[in-house]
Amino acid sequence: MFKQKKVTAKIVKKVAEKALTRDANTTTCVGVYQPKVPAEIERFKKNSK
Secondary structure (H helix, E strand, O other): OHHHHHHHHHHHHHHHHHHHHHHHOOOOHHHHOOOOOOHHHHHHOOOOO
């Protein structure tokens, strides 16, 4: 029983590490795309000039 838990924990750890490595090395369009702020929105900023 203990050995089975240990083996399962190792497998889960490996799978999680692989998934995190894959996710860390990829980008998405959401992370890259930053739309330009319309000029009308500027008046709502706290530190507007």
